[in-house]
Amino acid sequence: MALRQSNGAPSVEQQPRYLAEASRRVQEQGFYAKKACGARDLPGALRHSSDMLRELRTSLLTPRNYYELYMKVCDELRHLDQFFQQLVADGTPAADIYERAQACGDVLPRLYLLITAGAVYVKTMQAPARDILHDLVEMAKGVQHPMRGLFLRHYLAQACKDALPDTGSKFEGDGGDVSHAVDFILRNFGETNRLWVRMQNQGPASQKKRREEERKQLKILVGTNLVRLSQLEGVDESRYASDVLPPLLEQVVNCRDAIAQPYLLDCIINVFPDEFHLATLDSFLTCCTQLRDKVCVRSILEAMMRRLANGARQEDSEVLGPPGAFDAFDACASRLVEEKKEALKVADLIQLRAALLEFAVECYPGELEYVQRCLAQTSAAIMNDVVGDDAMELETLLLAPVSSQQMTLASLLTLDDIAPLTRRLPIEQRKNVARRCLRRVLDGDDALDSPEAVVKLCAILEPLLCGDDSSMNDEALEKEQTSVASLAHLCRSESTDDVFRVLGTLRRALGKGGSRRTAYTLPALAYRGLELARVANGPEFSARKVFQFVHETATALAGVAPARALRVFLAAALEADAQCLGAISYEFVSQAFILYEDELPDSKAQVKALRSMVGTLLAAENCDAADYDALAAKATQYAAKLFRKPDQCRMVAACSHLFWPPQRVEAVEAPPPAPAAEDDDAATVEDAPPPPPAPKKEGRKRDPKRVLECLQRSLKTADACMTSAQPPISLFVEILDHYLAHLEAGNPLITPKYIAGLVALITEHVETMEAGEAREAVERHYANTRALIKARGVIELD
Amino acid sequence: MASLLGYGKSDDRISVTFDGDAQRPRRRLSPNATPAPVFAAVEPVTGVVEIRVPAGKRLEHQGIKIECVGQIELFHDRGTYYDFTCVLRELDVPGVLMGQQRYAFDLSHAEKPYESYNGLNVRLRYFVRVTVTRGYASSLIKEQEFIVQVSQPAPETNTPVKMEVGIEECLHIEFEYDKSKYHLADVVVGKVYFLLVRIKIKHMELAVIRREAAGAGPNQHNESETITKYEVMDGAPVRGECVPIRLFLRNFNLTPTYRGINNKFSVRYYLNLVLVDQEERRYFKQQEITLYRAAE
Structure with missing residues (x-):
């Protein structure tokens, strides 16, 4: 017999030695027992088996090692089991074996032998199964040592798993019915669980941690019983509800153990089918409210919800959540909150609601009321701003509805509690919630069709729309605000009046964002306004009003991003021009010109802006002649005043086109309107709807002389550049292109003679260039131009 | 020669065979004793005594008797026996025996109220003793032990x-x-x-x-x-x-x-x-x- 250590705790260092010694003795006695079985020597077999089983009386092993030893012993006991069966088959009454197995003086080996014999007794049908099972489960009480008892009872459950009078088994009838099988397992479970719980309280308090660890290693021994219960054929829904679950839950509640309670409930959730859970949800949830304070009820509820949700998903994709389940969970959560007010931390409380909320969102996509309820309850529970863990939980809670795929914009906006709850969070987390919400809204692509919706949405998005932005770097801010700006494109409706109202509301909300934000958000609003201007037909808001809005927006933008504002003005001018609103168009252009003069200090920006201005002027077909002349002259003036010579040269050449504007072809109808799918940046005239019947007025004038002047001035400037270190030959090629363009446009003053002269000049210059990338680029460009000249037959080339 | 030592209890010229000996269960009270036949309290002790005299010899005797003895022996009081029952029957009158002689006996009058017992300090035993009395030589004695077991009816009241x-x-x-x-x-x-x-x-x-x-x-x-x-x-x-x-x-x-x-x-x-x-x-x-x- 193994030594017993009196002070309880097994020594860790000696474990391998203890285990090895015990295993060796098990093997030895197992061998003799097997030999005795072979010799059909029952007393010998029993004697050696008891000697082997005595090894299990040890207190020296840790649970893990004890388990190993136990498995070895179980292996050996299989031979004994076979031997018993053989003996009975050969005529020995099973009752005799059952009695003789009880002769052993030590209780632990005796009970192992008894169980082995009992299982054979039942299987040979010589006694009613229920009687034997009842006897076994009672007698096993002889082992009160928690760990040894746990293993003994596990052996009992294992040995008898095929000997239960389950419905449909051969033991049914005289052997009892499924209720006896249930009773047996429940009893064994109850005792097992009590032993397991008792482990917690034995030994010195200093080893509590270690004991808890050990207990967790042993939990499977307890759970096995529940698995057995779930495997019984005869346990149907009604039996489960009346005979199985109530005692289980009673046991769970009464054991008052913070490790056992969650584990057992988790087992119950996992081993029994969904229908059973649905039928008994109320009692299960009632039990959940009666657990120890330390138990994390949320994760239990969550597991149950997940289980039900998964089940529902597999069965029917339409209705995800089982009807009524949410109400039950909700009631349970409320009761929990009420009953455990003191014990429940804010984080727990939020977690609880979050779990519920997630369930509602996942499984009841149609039932917004559920989500609302969850949020309202959370709202009611949180009195102050939250930080740390609480904040994290609240964030998780809020993310569930705002980032759910199921959530449409309209449903999201019915959740009035989101915005106030969000305000409880620290700023970073608020932003995160807002960001996820924004992403969801944009991905969902549902129309923002009323000012109220905008107000509500903006309340949620508030952290992104205004407030301190000094901590963000430009890149992050741009990314964020670009998303925010995308909201402008969600402003859609049948009625253009509605769109205008929505846009106005959004404008007001975004306007509060400060200069860094509005630089990104206002352009989008303005361009969306232009889109609207094209189709505006409402009784209340005409295109003029919309243009006014665009003007106001662009003016606001001018203060923070003049270059962008300038482009907005130009685009607006084009749009207005396309609608033959000459005065408005002129106003926009002049605003752009003013911006150019006042706000653009950077020459690069100037060049860019000037190019756009020239393009816009050229495209503005309906422009009043006088206005056009003034503006063209002004633009050319700007070009000539540019600071860098090459810029000057290029832009003056470009301006030459202003004096040879394309003539409107009156006879031909414009192509059919195609207003949709349009890039805001490129205000292309071609796509504009047909202008309203053109007012009779004079078109823009052509002035060949000024064209030539521009080109020559450009040439002169280019020539002046030749003194610089890297002579820009490319400028000449570009000017050559302009000449060719005008030649083709039919300017009478531009003759092939100019072309020939330029060609000669360029050819000469190119040859003197240093080899390198610059030369290659020029040569390539020049070759293309020459090819064009050749193709058109403008002049003879060498 | 054994008889010279005075207390020869198992003279092998005498043998005692109880009736139904073959069917009778045998038990032993202590681990190293020879198993003895078992009698119930009310069972009559009957059987046959056989005395063999070697061929060509003659055994002159003063009479042959058989006794059934129930005896209690207290170990600390060594040598003291209490016979609580003793029934004597004469088997033969004085005479000469030659060859083999058989006597049937019937000791059914002997009371056997107690059970045979072999304890730490006390022994209770039953035996039959055949004595062949001789004139000058010591008597020939044969003792044959048997065990008595008294079964009782189940008690009428048996409270937990x-x-x-x-x-x-x-x-x-x-x-x-x-x-x-x-x-x-x-x-x-x-x-x-x-x-x-x-x-x-x-x-x-x-x-x-x-x-x-x-x-x-x-x-x-x-x-x-x-x-x-x-x-x-x-x-x-x-x-x-x-x-x-x-x-x-x-x-x-x-x-x-x-x-x-x-x-x-x-x-x-x-x-x-x-x-x-x-x-x-x-x-x-x-x-x-x-x-x-x-x-x-």
Whole structure:
């Protein structure tokens, strides 16, 4: 017999030695027992088996090692089991074996032998199964040592798993019915669980941690019983509800153990089918409210919800959540909150609601009321701003509805509690919630069709729309605000009046964002306004009003991003021009010109802006002649005043086109309107709807002389550049292109003679260039131009 | 030659054969004794005595008798035998025996009220003794032992034993045995309820104790013997726990309870419930049970 250590705790260092010694003795006695079985020597077999089983009386092993030893012993006991069966088959009454197995003086080996014999007794049908099972489960009480008892009872459950009078088994009838099988397992479970719980309280308090660890290693021994219960054929829904679950839950509640309670409930959730859970949800949830304070009820509820949700998903994709389940969970959560007010931390409380909320969102996509309820309850529970863990939980809670795929914009906006709850969070987390919400809204692509919706949405998005932005770097801010700006494109409706109202509301909300934000958000609003201007037909808001809005927006933008504002003005001018609103168009252009003069200090920006201005002027077909002349002259003036010579040269050449504007072809109808799918940046005239019947007025004038002047001035400037270190030959090629363009446009003053002269000049210059990338680029460009000249037959080339 | 030593009890010229000897069960009371035939209390002791005289010799005798003796022997009072029963029959009148001679005997009048017993301080035995008395030479004597077992009817009243015992503020248990009287192949079925447990119990066992009292008055010798120790619980129970007991008596070499046998000795049996704590302290409660021999 193994030594017993009196002070309880097994020594860790000696474990391998203890285990090895015990295993060796098990093997030895197992061998003799097997030999005795072979010799059909029952007393010998029993004697050696008891000697082997005595090894299990040890207190020296840790649970893990004890388990190993136990498995070895179980292996050996299989031979004994076979031997018993053989003996009975050969005529020995099973009752005799059952009695003789009880002769052993030590209780632990005796009970192992008894169980082995009992299982054979039942299987040979010589006694009613229920009687034997009842006897076994009672007698096993002889082992009160928690760990040894746990293993003994596990052996009992294992040995008898095929000997239960389950419905449909051969033991049914005289052997009892499924209720006896249930009773047996429940009893064994109850005792097992009590032993397991008792482990917690034995030994010195200093080893509590270690004991808890050990207990967790042993939990499977307890759970096995529940698995057995779930495997019984005869346990149907009604039996489960009346005979199985109530005692289980009673046991769970009464054991008052913070490790056992969650584990057992988790087992119950996992081993029994969904229908059973649905039928008994109320009692299960009632039990959940009666657990120890330390138990994390949320994760239990969550597991149950997940289980039900998964089940529902597999069965029917339409209705995800089982009807009524949410109400039950909700009631349970409320009761929990009420009953455990003191014990429940804010984080727990939020977690609880979050779990519920997630369930509602996942499984009841149609039932917004559920989500609302969850949020309202959370709202009611949180009195102050939250930080740390609480904040994290609240964030998780809020993310569930705002980032759910199921959530449409309209449903999201019915959740009035989101915005106030969000305000409880620290700023970073608020932003995160807002960001996820924004992403969801944009991905969902549902129309923002009323000012109220905008107000509500903006309340949620508030952290992104205004407030301190000094901590963000430009890149992050741009990314964020670009998303925010995308909201402008969600402003859609049948009625253009509605769109205008929505846009106005959004404008007001975004306007509060400060200069860094509005630089990104206002352009989008303005361009969306232009889109609207094209189709505006409402009784209340005409295109003029919309243009006014665009003007106001662009003016606001001018203060923070003049270059962008300038482009907005130009685009607006084009749009207005396309609608033959000459005065408005002129106003926009002049605003752009003013911006150019006042706000653009950077020459690069100037060049860019000037190019756009020239393009816009050229495209503005309906422009009043006088206005056009003034503006063209002004633009050319700007070009000539540019600071860098090459810029000057290029832009003056470009301006030459202003004096040879394309003539409107009156006879031909414009192509059919195609207003949709349009890039805001490129205000292309071609796509504009047909202008309203053109007012009779004079078109823009052509002035060949000024064209030539521009080109020559450009040439002169280019020539002046030749003194610089890297002579820009490319400028000449570009000017050559302009000449060719005008030649083709039919300017009478531009003759092939100019072309020939330029060609000669360029050819000469190119040859003197240093080899390198610059030369290659020029040569390539020049070759293309020459090819064009050749193709058109403008002049003879060498 | 053996007879010269005066107390030749097994002269091999004489043999005793009981009727139905072949069918009669044989038992032994102590491990190294030869098995002896078993008689019930009311069974008549009958049989045949055979005396063989070697061929060509003659045995002159003063008479042949047979006795049936029931005898109690107290070991501490060595040499003293109390014959509580002795029945004598004459088998033959004085004469000469030659060859082989058989005598049937019938000792059915001999009372056998007690059971044969072989204890620590006392022995109760039965035997028949054949004596061939001779004139000058010592008598030829043959003793043949037999065993008597007295079966009793099942007792009319057999109440369960139920008892609450404890040490204040320390341990409080209630135990229960299903009967107070058991036959020798019976099973003790019981339960132990733990009402209060404040000590660290290591295990609990049930011991069967035989207490033998031999002699009377100042010369009485008491001797206790633990027949078996049967562990019924391993580990420490908690309050409210109920631990079952089941003990098969037939596995042990027990006798019925003997009370005041011929005023010479008693044998009583006790169930001793022992709780052992982690410091090896023992807490126990003994409870007498009556054992009886049921008719087979």
